[in-house]
Amino acid sequence: MQAVVSIRDRVPDLSPSGKRGLKSKACHLSFYKTPPDQEIELDDLEEYAIARLQVLRRIDVLRAQGITGEKFVSGIVKADTKYLFPTNSKTYIEDRKRDLISHYVLRMAYCKTEELRRWLLSNESQLFAIRLANTKASEVDQFLVQHGIKYPPISKAEKLKLRSNLMASDGNMSTNQYESMEFYKVPFTEVSNLVAKRKVFLQGGFAYVSRDKVSSIVLERFRASLSKSLTVACQK
Numbered sequence: 001m002q003a004v005v006s007i008r009d010r011v012p013d014l015s016p017s018g019k020r021g022l023k024s025k026a027c028h029l030s031f032y033k034t035p036p037d038q039e040i041e042l043d044d045l046e047e048y049a050i051a052r053l054q055v056l057r058r059i060d061v062l063r064a065q066g067i068t069g070e071k072f073v074s075g076i077v078k079a080d081t082k083y084l085f086p087t088n089s090k091t092y093i094e095d096r097k098r099d100l101i102s103h104y105v106l107r108m109a110y111c112k113t114e115e116l117r118r119w120l121l122s123n124e125s126q127l128f129a130i131r132l133a134n135t136k137a138s139e140v141d142q143f144l145v146q147h148g149i150k151y152p153p154i155s156k157a158e159k160l161k162l163r164s165n166l167m168a169s170d171g172n173m174s175t176n177q178y179e180s181m182e183f184y185k186v187p188f189t190e191v192s193n194l195v196a197k198r199k200v201f202l203q204g205g206f207a208y209v210s211r212d213k214v215s216s217i218v219l220e221r222f223r224a225s226l227s228k229s230l231t232v233a234c235q236k
Contacts, residue, residue: 027135027143028099028131028135029128029132029135029140029218030100030103032229036101048105049109051083052083052084052099054079054082055076055079055084056123056124056127059076059126073134076126076130077134080131084099106120111230111233117230117234120230121223121230125223128219129215140215140218143218144218147221151186151209152185154183154185159183162203162208166178166210168201169199169201183208183211184214185206187205187207188206188207190220190221191217193216193219194209194216
């Protein structure tokens with residue numbers, strides 16, 4: 001008889017029509033807000049943790065080898081698919097369960113020291129960023145709505161008034177691209193990476209973020225959420 005442990009796990013059914021849809025139709029993004037709450041065999045728990053470590057350590061290996069750009073992303077996507085979203089699993093729910101539980105297992109294991117927390121935060125954020133970049137814009141929009149992240153676009157009048165400033169914040173944007181692009185007014189603290197790179201126009205404590213840079217908002221939210229969760233976990 002196999003040993004069983006109980007961990008918190010409420011795996012939401014986000015597949016099409018509320019059914020156990022195929023993973024090819026599912027979004028792999030998650031803020032991991034809801035911890036696990038179900039019984040799971042110890043062998044499976046260990047298997048999930050090892051699978052996620054394989055992916056996260058692959059990031060270290062590729063960095064150490066000096067691999068960057070598309071080759072780096074391709075290497076991580078390949079590892080992610082092999083270990084966390086394998087082609088032989090039948091449903092999105094099965095994949096989602098493996099992804100969720102493996103994340104929480106490592107969160108508990110790597111919250112003990114500052115060095116471990118920093119490593120997990122860095123590599124989990126890198127994995128999230130790559131998944132985000134490989135997610136359709138429509139699915140990202142749906143993900144934002146599900147998590148209550150809503151920034152209304154600026155008005156046409158404000159866009160016209162700030163035209164020179166907004167175009168200057170992205171030197172590669174053509175006039176046609178600017179005319180069709182939506183911009184969002186976001187508290188600058190939520191896009192510190194874009195501010196640091198001077199990729200946005202700042203005014204009155206707000207950053208004006210173009211639609212094609214919305215992913216930066218999502219990534220910042222993920223990093224902030226995980227960092228806080230790791231800090232809380234180490235204090236328990």
